Amino acid sequence: xxxxxxxxxxxxxxxxxxxxxxxxxxxxxxxxxxxxxxxxxxxxxxxxxxxxxxxxxxxxxxxxxxxxxxxxxxxxxxxxxxxxxxxxxxxxxxxxxxxxxxxxxxxxxxxxxxxxxxxxxxxxxxxxxxxxxxxxxxxxxxxxxxxxxxxxxxxxxxxxxxxxxxxxxxxxxxxxxxxxxxxxxxxxxxxxxxxxxxxxxxxxxxxxxxxxxxxxxxxxxxxxxxxxxxxxxxxxxxxxxxxxxxxxxxxxxxxxxxxxxxxxxxxxxxxxxxxxxxxxxxxxxxxxxxxxxxxxxxxxxxxxxxxxxxxxxxxxxxxxxxxxxxxxxxxxxxxxxxxxxxxxxxxxxxxxxxxxxxxxxxxxxxxxxxxxxxxxxxxxxxxxxxxxxxxxxxxxxxxxxxxxxxxxxxxxxxxxxxxxxxxxxxxxxxxxxxxxxxxxxxxxxxxxxxxxxxxxxxxxxxxxxxxxxxxxxxxxxxxxxxxxxxxxxxxxxxxxxxxxxxxxxxxxxxxxxxxxxxxxxxxxxxxxxxxxxxxxxxxxxxxxxxxxxxxxxxxxxxxxxxxxxxxxxxxxxxxxxxxxxxxxxxxxxxxxxxxxxxxxxxxxxxxxxxxxxxxxxxxxxxxxxxxxxxxxxxxxx
Amino acid sequence: xxxxxxxxxxxxxxxxxxxxxxxxxxxxxxxxxxxxxxxxxxxxxxxxxxxxxxxxxxxxxxxxxxxxxxxxxxxxxxxxxxxxxxxxxxxxxxxxxxxxxxxxxxxxxxxxxxxxxxxxxxxxxxxxxxxxxxxxxxxxxxxxxxxxxxxxxxxxxxxxxxxxx
Numbered sequence: 001x002x003x004x005x006x007x008x009x010x011x012x013x014x015x016x017x018x019x020x021x022x023x024x025x026x027x028x029x030x031x032x033x034x035x036x037x038x039x040x041x042x043x044x045x046x047x048x049x050x051x052x053x054x055x056x057x058x059x060x061x062x063x064x065x066x067x068x069x070x071x072x073x074x075x076x077x078x079x080x081x082x083x084x085x086x087x088x089x090x091x092x093x094x095x096x097x098x099x100x101x102x103x104x105x106x107x108x109x110x111x112x113x114x115x116x117x118x119x120x121x122x123x124x125x126x127x128x129x130x131x132x133x134x135x136x137x138x139x140x141x142x143x144x145x146x147x148x149x150x151x152x153x154x155x156x157x158x159x160x161x162x163x164x165x166x167x168x169x170x171x172x173x174x175x176x177x178x179x180x181x182x183x184x185x186x187x188x189x190x191x192x193x194x195x196x197x198x199x200x201x202x203x204x205x206x207x208x209x210x211x212x213x214x215x216x217x218x219x220x221x222x223x224x225x226x227x228x229x230x231x232x233x234x235x236x237x238x239x240x241x242x243x244x245x246x247x248x249x250x251x252x253x254x255x256x257x258x259x260x261x262x263x264x265x266x267x268x269x270x271x272x273x274x275x276x277x278x279x280x281x282x283x284x285x286x287x288x289x290x291x292x293x294x295x296x297x298x299x300x301x302x303x304x305x306x307x308x309x310x311x312x313x314x315x316x317x318x319x320x321x322x323x324x325x326x327x328x329x330x331x332x333x334x335x336x337x338x339x340x341x342x343x344x345x346x347x348x349x350x351x352x353x354x355x356x357x358x359x360x361x362x363x364x365x366x367x368x369x370x371x372x373x374x375x376x377x378x379x380x381x382x383x384x385x386x387x388x389x390x391x392x393x394x395x396x397x398x399x400x401x402x403x404x405x406x407x408x409x410x411x412x413x414x415x416x417x418x419x420x421x422x423x424x425x426x427x428x429x430x431x432x433x434x435x436x437x438x439x440x441x442x443x444x445x446x447x448x449x450x451x452x453x454x455x456x457x458x459x460x461x462x463x464x465x466x467x468x469x470x471x472x473x474x475x476x477x478x479x480x481x482x483x484x485x486x487x488x489x490x491x492x493x494x495x496x497x498x499x500x501x502x503x504x505x506x507x508x509x510x511x512x513x514x515x516x517x518x519x520x521x522x523x524x525x526x527x528x529x530x531x532x533x534x535x536x537x538x539x540x541x542x543x544x545x546x547x548x549x550x551x552x553x554x555x556x557x558x559x560x561x562x563x564x565x566x567x568x569x570x571x572x573x574x575x576x577x578x579x580x581x582x583x584x585x586x587x588x589x590x591x592x593x594x595x596x597x598x599x600x601x602x603x604x605x606x607x608x609x610x611x612x613x614x615x616x617x618x619x620x621x622x623x624x625x626x627x628x629x630x631x632x633x634x635x636x637x
Numbered sequence: 638x639x640x641x642x643x644x645x646x647x648x649x650x651x652x653x654x655x656x657x658x659x660x661x662x663x664x665x666x667x668x669x670x671x672x673x674x675x676x677x678x679x680x681x682x683x684x685x686x687x688x689x690x691x692x693x694x695x696x697x698x699x700x701x702x703x704x705x706x707x708x709x710x711x712x713x714x715x716x717x718x719x720x721x722x723x724x725x726x727x728x729x730x731x732x733x734x735x736x737x738x739x740x741x742x743x744x745x746x747x748x749x750x751x752x753x754x755x756x757x758x759x760x761x762x763x764x765x766x767x768x769x770x771x772x773x774x775x776x777x778x779x780x781x782x783x784x785x786x787x788x789x790x791x792x793x794x795x796x797x798x799x800x801x802x
Contacts, residue, residue, distance in 0.1 A: 037777030069766030088640050239722030242763035278706045280761055281775075319665055319704025322760065336663030338703040395765055396725035403766035434725060469765075471723045487728055489760060495703075598784055600739065622739070623732040624783040 002298030004306035009174060016175025021164065022059055023080055025102065025329035030074035030163060032249040033282050039091045040073040046094035056103045064250020066163030068150055071113060078104065081134020083115040107138045114145045121376040123177025148573045155383065156407045157391045158367040162250030168289040170297060172522040175252040179299065181370035181429055185261050186307040194265035195221060198257055198369065201379030202389030207233055208440065208466040209363030210455035216277040216359060220266045220349040223357035230263045230272035231353065231360040233330060237322040238438025239489070241392035242470035243405050244363035246282035249353060251367070256313060258366030260304065261373060263311045266359055271600035272313040273334050278320040287315055312594065322493035326541050327360050329495070329567040340497050341541035349418035362467070364393055384410035388454035392465070398472040418472055429474040437466030439486045440546035442553025443479060462553040464546065478575035479558040480565050484512040486550035494543065501544030508551060516576040520566030574636030577621045581637060586611035588633035595625035595634060649674045650682040654689045664692055668701055694727045713755035715793055718772040722761030725768035734758065736783040740790040743759045753797060788796040
């Protein structure tokens, strides 16, 4: 069926609502990559079989990720007349029991993450209240999502639908207000109106640059060219950041609708490309289905929604090169070339893909666009801070208690994210630092915890917003090793075109390797700083210009750790293998035998319930004993 | 017999190249299709593409060496990808990688002598919340420690022993 009018859209919305809220029980699995990685596939299979065997009359479906990845597989149970319940960690082992419980109306409180009594529809600014009079009241002391610390401070714009709909079901997307923004744009707004609305919203590019999206669109609109291109950067390469994957897997239409709105606003554009990272097979699968479905509904191709707009979107699969996240390299890659960046004295909004004016925004940026159109630029600007409008999705990972994706208003502090939402450091250890901005960013220490999280404050502190990775580190992380890790990464990913990046990164990496191996010399720190500044100033593209950031920020905030490596030949964190020896603390060892069982070399011996002894001469420093010990009895000094 | 199998081996490449002739997308897509068919990009297939499509061999070779997704060497029957994204690294991914190397008897990531396993390092698979992670033949395994690594490699070996019987 082709959507040609508002009444067509309304009819689809009505159908979508009956799918989201059917008149019988519906069980939905979080089925994004993290759900699958935690066993959602086997759990779903077991649950479906058990439901069949038990005669439980329920629909079973799949959804994306609500962001609380560590509690996956998450299972959402809709039962008419009752609150919606979200169950956590429903593995195959628990699935059959859950079916039994549901059949009997039993609620195991320990299994439930939260209940929902109502649901906000962001795009239409509605609060959909559930009828909760039918339940037997056993859910009374289960918290609502607002009472669960992980969700309490979150506000979802970009991830509004993730985990709430079947990601590729267009009816469900429309039911929550999807494609109404496109309809609004095509029927009531001129392209200039759209550009102005986005400008007014203050939206800045979520891929890391933080450039004004509205200004980018305005320049592209004015640029001379018979054809213009609309691109989506889904080459999410920053290690530790995966919000774009989650959005593509959980709500691909939000991104594609954004691109359609962009095409209308910029004009003269009939083709868009979405450049998807090679390592995201599930995202690719969802996009392919979503694009085919949109063609069926007449939302791509000629005469979209009965208007004059003609636009189609093609997928371009990445080849696994980090530098292709850089705009000019990405465009070269779409053209079928090596992803070598070029100097940007002429911007890609004027001369981009195949030499034509091109708008490139990332996944999260595009996903924000329909919300800005529906709710207005002013509303968007009212969220966050005056110069950093809206929300940002962060991936909160590393040595932290609650890991996952969190979407928060800009301007929130690091402390709120790490401690209030993330629940602090694992094993109650002390916070050592947080790495933001990926390989282009830096590490920030405890004294920066009250920093406002926005593009400008993070850059000022020597780090970066980047695409939103937030990797929390505890005492077991060596900052010299972290700097070495990033430079190793960047050395592998440098395209090699310009000398400062190709050679500078390699030399900095070699010096750091020397330091971590106990061969550091006086003057190394100063030398690293000098080379770092040189590479920052003279590299061709963003990769090289930001490559020294992890190094320079760790020198700035953790200089003492560098000095310990160089002067005392010690690694205070116990990571750099050349500088540590393993031993067992007889005071703490309980003789539980676990370390001896795990040791691949058999160098740990002793008698049960007596302190064990580690023979350092045979030790290969594989760290298996340290991982295994529950009593902090393995020492790395 | 051997020559017949050899000839058959390139049939698939010929089909992919014919398709590309009819619908030339981008040489990167062509290499991706070849890699999907053979699990690596064979030099013979690139040479065939050069003859049939006129794309210079050095251009194809340049692409195949630039993009990490491509392998110029034949890969193992099983594939293990160890994630070395930052979040996995702060949770001990370096030791996990060492564990795989040790269990597989490899000096560095690559393919084992018996072509049974190819071990690769990926700079982030995007499932950071459950690190350290490895992907074994397309299946994600989170929250790894070295004892799981040992078990996995052993069960992989046992499976193959079983299959050979």
